[in-house]
Amino acid sequence: MKRGTVDINGQSIAYIEAGAGRPLVFLHGMGGAPPGGANFVESLAKERRVLLPSLPGWDDSELGSCATHQDVAGVIASFIEQSAEGAVDLVGESAGSPVALWLTINRPELVSKLVLVAPPVLGHAHRPNFGSTEQLLRMLYGDDPDWSEPPSDADEARRVRNTGANAQRYRSPEAMQALLGKLPEVKAPTLLLWGTEDSISPPELGAPYKQLIPNAYRIYVYGAAHSLPVAAGPRFVKLTLDFFDRGEFFVVNPGRE
Amino acid sequence: MKIAYFSTLGHGRTRQPATSWPVPNELFDPEQALRMQDDYFAECRLADNMGFDWVSIAEHHYSPGSLAPSINVLGAALAQHVKRAKIAILGALLPLNNPVRVAEELAMVDMLSNGRLVAGLLRGAPFEYLVYNVPPSESRSRFEEAWDLIHTAWTDTQPFGWEGEHYQFRNVSIWPRPIQQPTPPILVSGSSKDSGEFAARKKVSLGLAFTTFDLATGAAAYYRERCDAWGWTPTPDNVLYRAQCYVADSDEQAAEDVKTPQGGAAGIGGGIANANRLVAMSGFFGQRDANLTERFSTMGQHHGPPTLQQQIDTGSIVCGSPDSVAAQLKRLYDSIGCGVVELAFSAPGGSRDAKLHSMELFATKVLPQVRDL
Numbered sequence: 001m002k003r004g005t006v007d008i009n010g011q012s013i014a015y016i017e018a019g020a021g022r023p024l025v026f027l028h029g030m031g032g033a034p035p036g037g038a039n040f041v042e043s044l045a046k047e048r049r050v051l052l053p054s055l056p057g058w059d060d061s062e063l064g065s066c067a068t069h070q071d072v073a074g075v076i077a078s079f080i081e082q083s084a085e086g087a088v089d090l091v092g093e094s095a096g097s098p099v100a101l102w103l104t105i106n107r108p109e110l111v112s113k114l115v116l117v118a119p120p121v122l123g124h125a126h127r128p129n130f131g132s133t134e135q136l137l138r139m140l141y142g143d144d145p146d147w148s149e150p151p152s153d154a155d156e157a158r159r160v161r162n163t164g165a166n167a168q169r170y171r172s173p174e175a176m177q178a179l180l181g182k183l184p185e186v187k188a189p190t191l192l193l194w195g196t197e198d199s200i201s202p203p204e205l206g207a208p209y210k211q212l213i214p215n216a217y218r219i220y221v222y223g224a225a226h227s228l229p230v231a232a233g234p235r236f237v238k239l240t241l242d243f244f245d246r247g248e249f250f251v252v253n254p255g256r257e
Numbered sequence: 258m259k260i261a262y263f264s265t266l267g268h269g270r271t272r273q274p275a276t277s278w279p280v281p282n283e284l285f286d287p288e289q290a291l292r293m294q295d296d297y298f299a300e301c302r303l304a305d306n307m308g309f310d311w312v313s314i315a316e317h318h319y320s321p322g323s324l325a326p327s328i329n330v331l332g333a334a335l336a337q338h339v340k341r342a343k344i345a346i347l348g349a350l351l352p353l354n355n356p357v358r359v360a361e362e363l364a365m366v367d368m369l370s371n372g373r374l375v376a377g378l379l380r381g382a383p384f385e386y387l388v389y390n391v392p393p394s395e396s397r398s399r400f401e402e403a404w405d406l407i408h409t410a411w412t413d414t415q416p417f418g419w420e421g422e423h424y425q426f427r428n429v430s431i432w433p434r435p436i437q438q439p440t441p442p443i444l445v446s447g448s449s450k451d452s453g454e455f456a457a458r459k460k461v462s463l464g465l466a467f468t469t470f471d472l473a474t475g476a477a478a479y480y481r482e483r484c485d486a487w488g489w490t491p492t493p494d495n496v497l498y499r500a501q502c503y504v505a506d507s508d509e510q511a512a513e514d515v516k517t518p519q520g521g522a523a524g525i526g527g528g529i530a531n532a533n534r535l536v537a538m539s540g541f542f543g544q545r546d547a548n549l550t551e552r553f554s555t556m557g558q559h560h561g562p563p564t565l566q567q568q569i570d571t572g573s574i575v576c577g578s579p580d581s582v583a584a585q586l587k588r589l590y591d592s593i594g595c596g597v598v599e600l601a602f603s604a605p606g607g608s609r610d611a612k613l614h615s616m617e618l619f620a621t622k623v624l625p626q627v628r629d630l
Contacts, residue, residue, distance in 0.1 A: 196405060196409075204413070207413075207414070207415050210415040210416070210417075211415060217418060217427070218415065218416065218417045218418060219417065219418035219419065219420050219427070220409065220417055220418065220419050220420070221420045221421075222402055222405065222406070222419060222420065222421030222422065222424075223402075223421070223422070235420050238420075239420060250427065251418075251427040251428055252427075253427075
């Protein structure tokens with residue numbers, strides 16, 4: 001696993017890279033790049049070249065002049081153009097989902113297929129009660145997180161810093177409403193994933209994504225909390241790679257391997 | 258109080274005694290099965306006309322005691338005979354079946370009955386786990402996952418897939434949805450603490466069967482305590498208690514009649530007890546309900562047959578004159594708080610006439626006394 005930075009039109013963007021093969025770009029959620037012990041990056045990297053940029057304003061990536069989801073999507077589009085040849089498979093987790101969607105809408109030639117993990121609630125007023133830090137971590141990662149070690153103090157400090165710096169901007173109702181109206185323009189085949197125990201983006205409030213994205217499949221991951229790549233790592237990896245590899249045949253049972 | 262008329266579509270006596278379980282189906286008599294089926298539906302129609310609130314059925318396998326292993330098929334047929342009472346399927350055994358199929362079939366029964374389904378979503382008795390090779394130790398987790406999947410299939414109006422521990426589907430969008438919205442009334446079994454907690458958390462009704470008066474009183478109290486913790490208050494209608502029933506013109510006559518064994522499939526009790534023991538000792542109940550493991554492991558191994566009074570005291574039967582049976586039902590209501598009692602009417606000596614007379618006495622002389630409880 002390699003960590004580095006890339007210059008995007010004078011703006012420094014931090015990223016993690018692992019593995020080889022067809023590129024898979026993962027856009028993280030509100031907490032920033034996943035905790036260091038999370039296993040899913042290495043699991044994906046066994047099959048794919050995984051690129052995990054930190055969005056502008058998160059981790060060590062400069063915010064630059066980014067003010068909206070679309071601005072951030074423009075920077076990530078440039079990141080993809082610089083880092084990969086042609087279209088990529090794209091994952092947007094939670095707060096990374098709006099960026100992934102705008103990128104798919106505005107630059108369809110850069111996205112082969114799209115996986116959205118617990119995207120934010122659209123069209124409803126929903127204010128999750130995060131409670132204590134311990135409660136929040138349980139809401140994010142559930143009872144059986146897939147990590148080699150729990151988040152370090154530095155990971156946790158980074159998560160708090162990222163959330164404090166970016167939450168206000170990213171959760172604006174106006175931005176979410178604008179995105180809702182554009183969902184019918186998503187052309188890439190899209191897989192929507194929710195954990196059934198997700199109280200941050202409750203699955204029952206996710207219907208607009210399925211209703212409005214023309215070519216969308218929706219899977220509930222039973223018993224899983226909000227941050228699926230950590231809360232249900234093996235199932236997230238299996239579903240994501242299966243969808244990216246088999247496209248519309250994803251719905252067909254392939255039989256015994 | 259609401260009364261459910263519970264009856265199994267049984268085969269009746271076999272030409273040789275059935276002494277083990279599974280019962281060899283060489284003893285199946287097609288002509289007798291058709292006669293029993295005719296009688297069965299006639300009795301269900303009678304119960305409907307007599308004013309019983311529900312007609313209820315349950316899934317059982319591999320014996321002449323029940324010819325309805327596919328309980329939803331029977332429920333669909335029953336819906337065509339029973340025109341007023343609710344059709345209570347108590348129940349479909351979730352861990353043994355494909356949950357999406359269960360969701361589809363129960364929704365069908367709800368449609369075929371014009372919205373009269375009561376859906377019991379149950380784990381079943383331990384011995385059922387020898388039927389489809391389902392690991393008993395997975396019973397609880399399979400049940401809970403299947404329950405959530407069925408509930409989602411009934412309530413989610415957009416196609417979805419499911420990636421679970423036990424069940425994986427890439428496309429679910431059932432037609433029909435239930436007629437009763439958002440779901441038919443749901444009941445789960447609640448003899449164990451895990452079950453009571455589950456029913457409370459899901460805000461559904463509790464069914465108490467194959468238990469005793471004391472255990473049921475405790476289980477119902479625990480359920481209400483947990484409902485309170487989950488922020489809701491169940492009504493008596495949320496608690497069902499199942500018992501045998503036999504009503505005669507007098508207490509003395511009832512006691513005399515029930516001395517005669519019912520016949521039919523009664524001889525397989527030892528085989529089922531042994532199967533229950535094997536499954537109970539293989540992790541069916543889990544650590545939290547170790548007392549139930551003990552109970553099922555030793556069932557039938559000691560004690561002689563209980564006396565009628567013992568059966569009445571433990572709540573396994575309500576029996577006697579109409580006034581006595583009404584008093585016994587009031588005792589159940591007062592202690593357990595069960596607003597629904599499900600009664601399996603006994604047929605002493607296999608006598609259908611005695612059973613029908615018992616039903617008639619119940620409908621005309623007991624039901625009016627307990628209706629307003």
